[in-house]
Amino acid sequence: MDRLQAMQAYVRVVEAGTFTKAADSLDLPKATVTRLIQTLETHLRTKLLNRTTRRVTVTPDGAAYYERATRLLGDLDELEGSMNQARMTPRGRIRIDVPGVVGREMIIPHLPDFYAKYPDIQIELGVSDRTVDLISDNIDCVIRGGDLTDQSLVARRIGEFHFVTCATPEYLRRHGTPAHPLELTQPPHRMVGYFSARSGKVMSDTFKRGDEVVEVVGNHVLAVNDANAYLNAGLAHLGVVQVTCFMAAPLLKSGGLVRVLEDWTVDPIPVYVVYPPNRHLSSKLRVFVDWVVELLGSQSTAGLKVRCALS
Template identity: 65%
Template sequence: MDRVLAMQAFIRVVDTGSFTAAAEALGMPKATLTRGVQELEAHLRTQLLNRTTRRVGVTPDGALYYERASRLLAELDELEGSLNRQGRTPHGKLRVDLPGSIGRSMIIPALPDFYARYPDIQLELGVSDRPVDLLAERVDCVLRGGEISDPTLVARRIGAFELLVCATPRYLERHGTPTHPAQLNEARFPVVQYFSARTGQVIPDTLRRGEEVVEVRGQARLAVNDGDAYMAAALADLGVMVGASVMVEPLLASGQLVRLFPDWELERIPLYIAFPPNRHLSTRLRVFVDWVVELMGQVERMQR
């Protein structure tokens, strides 16, 4: 097997913890990949992987080789990318994971502009609010609303969303219209709660008006851990919701939602793009990041 391909095979086995998964990721027969890793170990005269019937682990020499080989292949990718910038447009496959609400309301509607600029980039969008293992799932980067707590990731803040408190007209007919955010902690004004897919904890909302501060957890009959489900629950008249302005403003304009407490402010929710620290930004990832930053700039101008 070609040396570079053998290095890629070894790195993918370490990332996925499986020869089978690595072969599927690289689109080659498992036997070919296994033979390539064995040839690499023979060439280096050292064992890179510990193989058992249950799992594949990396040896101390393998861990050192993994780190250096990862950097070498990243530099090779960057070199090819620099040549692309001189002669060709960025190309190749890019796997991005993002929340459904951000994908539906912001990223996917703007993709025609992205493809007009970069027609040779193939995007694979994983759309969910669940935490993902970037290495095991071969994800190049993630977009996430809220702070990134994973210390193993490099995170870049690329914008922030204004948050609005809303409810449907039918909900307000049934329950009345609350006049103060503290009322949302009472049972007579049910809310839809959002709990973190990572921690399982309900995420409270903090509203401010001058020196007055109110934390809202609410009395919920329903809690969800997905942004699209959260929006669907609110539109089904199940409770008051807090949503990003870019996502709820079309529904406010159509009358499907009504804004509550317009003289109160919520802390903006930051938007981050994150990727593993041992990966250089490839050209295709760099242009995607730059495009999302530009898109967020347009969103923030609309919010202002």
């Protein structure tokens, strides 16, 4: 038995939750992964996994073995990295997942600069607003906005998004200009809704003015779950929108959008780069994370940490 390969296969099965996903991520036949786990259990003289037709679960012995195995594999990766040129010249594949607007507007336009520094790194970039499972989907890191609910993940705060409330001139001509956020909850006004891809619930919008706080679920005829679709709906005169400053800035300057409720503020959303707690932060992933922190933390590049400074 190749004990190292068996250990790697076992860790991947635990993280992926199924033999099929584990085999796909390891680029091995499912039968090979199954045989490796069976041989490992025989060698250890203990049952590591409980198998069902849909999923596998970890036994108490399996949980203890997984914890030690992930540490050992991480130490091995670190050792190998320190002993070869890859540490000086990061190379290999990394899987990243980012929200649609971050990928299209921020990351992708600046990737030529990244590849100029690290030409041997291959990035598989998932670009969508859906929530992914870092462990089972075998993703190295994600960029996420908002408060983090999974405290088991490792998160590094890299900035925050500021928002502006706006509408098109045509919308304001048809429906008038709102003077208070509560006007957005009933006709003639309406907002473009944004619903959670996970729960399907339309999210509320919170406005602040001094000590006054107003939370509203706007009257809407359309709700979407993608930031670009949300902005496009606003540009189609379908309602008032709350848009990130970096997306709104060129449209506000050109007159495509007009600010409304300017004396009301919206809390910024924190932005994090997140990765699994047991995932070794390899040199190739580390340089990408550092690059993203520098990129998204730059006021001139991303508009993070800066309120809309628009005339």
